Amino acid sequence: MWRPAPPSPPSSPPAPDGAAPDRELVVRARSGDLDAFAALVGAYQERFIRYARHMLGNREDAEEAVQDAFIRAHRALDQCDPARFGAWSYRILVNRCRTQARRWRWWRQGATEIEHARQLGVPHPSGDAAWREEISHALARLSAGQREAFLLKHVDDMSYEEMSTVTGVSVPALKMRVNRACERLRGTLGSAE
Amino acid sequence: MSQRWLDRVIEALKAPVDHSEDLDRRILDAVRSEPRPNPPPRSRRAGGIGVRLGGLATAAAIAALWWLTPLFRRSASTSFGTSSVVFEIAEPGARQVALVGDFNDWDRARTPLVREGDRWRATVRLPTGVYRYAFLIDGVRWVADPRKPGPADLDFGQPISMLAMR
Numbered sequence: 001m002w003r004p005a006p007p008s009p010p011s012s013p014p015a016p017d018g019a020a021p022d023r024e025l026v027v028r029a030r031s032g033d034l035d036a037f038a039a040l041v042g043a044y045q046e047r048f049i050r051y052a053r054h055m056l057g058n059r060e061d062a063e064e065a066v067q068d069a070f071i072r073a074h075r076a077l078d079q080c081d082p083a084r085f086g087a088w089s090y091r092i093l094v095n096r097c098r099t100q101a102r103r104w105r106w107w108r109q110g111a112t113e114i115e116h117a118r119q120l121g122v123p124h125p126s127g128d129a130a131w132r133e134e135i136s137h138a139l140a141r142l143s144a145g146q147r148e149a150f151l152l153k154h155v156d157d158m159s160y161e162e163m164s165t166v167t168g169v170s171v172p173a174l175k176m177r178v179n180r181a182c183e184r185l186r187g188t189l190g191s192a193e
Numbered sequence: 194m195s196q197r198w199l200d201r202v203i204e205a206l207k208a209p210v211d212h213s214e215d216l217d218r219r220i221l222d223a224v225r226s227e228p229r230p231n232p233p234p235r236s237r238r239a240g241g242i243g244v245r246l247g248g249l250a251t252a253a254a255i256a257a258l259w260w261l262t263p264l265f266r267r268s269a270s271t272s273f274g275t276s277s278v279v280f281e282i283a284e285p286g287a288r289q290v291a292l293v294g295d296f297n298d299w300d301r302a303r304t305p306l307v308r309e310g311d312r313w314r315a316t317v318r319l320p321t322g323v324y325r326y327a328f329l330i331d332g333v334r335w336v337a338d339p340r341k342p343g344p345a346d347l348d349f350g351q352p353i354s355m356l357a358m359r
Contacts, residue, residue, distance in 0.1 A: 053210040
């Protein structure tokens with residue numbers, strides 16, 4: 001089963017050294033063991049914040065989404081199959097990011113800020129920093145659905161079946177979104193290479 | 194897109210991103226400050242204050258349906274007085290059934306149902322509002338009211354039912 005503990009592959013996730021498996025941690029957290037929940041937060045936080053950051057485009061909104069997702073997960077642990085905490089909590093995060101994105105429309109704001117900076121003559125970064133900025137800008141130009149599908153498939157290494165569980169979107173629709181995202185990224189980033 | 198070109202994009206996106214060093218502490222502080230269990234205390238309305246928009250939209254749609262379709266209302270397994278609601282479900286094999294919802298903070302211990310033959314029943318007094326709820330069977334299985342199935346909860350993906358009191 002997939003669980004977000006980079007860089008382990010989704011099909012055979014080793015638990016972090018010395019860490020209890022998710023199942024045991026969830027069971028303990030359900031009974032009020034906050035240390036067990038802290039271990040779950042530690043296991044998933046990095047991957048969650050990376051996804052949220054790429055989805056939402058700024059640190060503040062990403063941290064708010066991740067924090068909100070963990071709080072909601074903790075409230076609802078009784079609804080979680082302990083063996084599937086990863087996919088279940090990721091689903092909560094995906095929905096939190098959708099809500100945040102609807103609220104702020106960050107990609108428009110981000111594009112405006114970049115254009116404003118260019119008009120003010122702010123030096124453009126070079127090298128890897130420039131490449132990352134171009135990628136971020138290109139991601140912002142994708143639809144939210146395409147961005148979501150691309151990140152889950154290629155950055156979080158989920159199978160389409162896992163993506164479908166997490167997003168509630170059909171596998172064929174997800175495949176179409178990933179392909180279109182790749183095409184659009186190529187169109188946007190092609191000149192940057 | 195060539196594979197090599199795509200690999201470069203993915204490699205950049207897989208790099209760790211910066212975040213506040215105290216993020217995990219903030220999360221745990223927030224978790225510590227609220228009681229467990231349970232889920233989403235949100236759609237109950239009280240003078241239009243502080244409801245979550247996603248849940249409210251779902252609740253509003255269900256509430257509108259409820260308001261406009263008396264046939265649906267009569268056929269539901271939940272019956273109404275001015276302020277009392279009877280919740281019941283047929284679970285002959287269950288050892289215990291609890292009602293959890295916005296009205297009891299999703300606390301499994303607060304509203305147990307009582308067995309009556311093959312059915313389980315509880316009566317709850319509710320003020321005006323829109324509520325989400327579900328039945329918890331034997332402490333582990335969440336089910337929506339079979340005669341009032343609603344959408345899966347947006348956040349948790351579990352089946353829930355909606356109830357509008359007016």
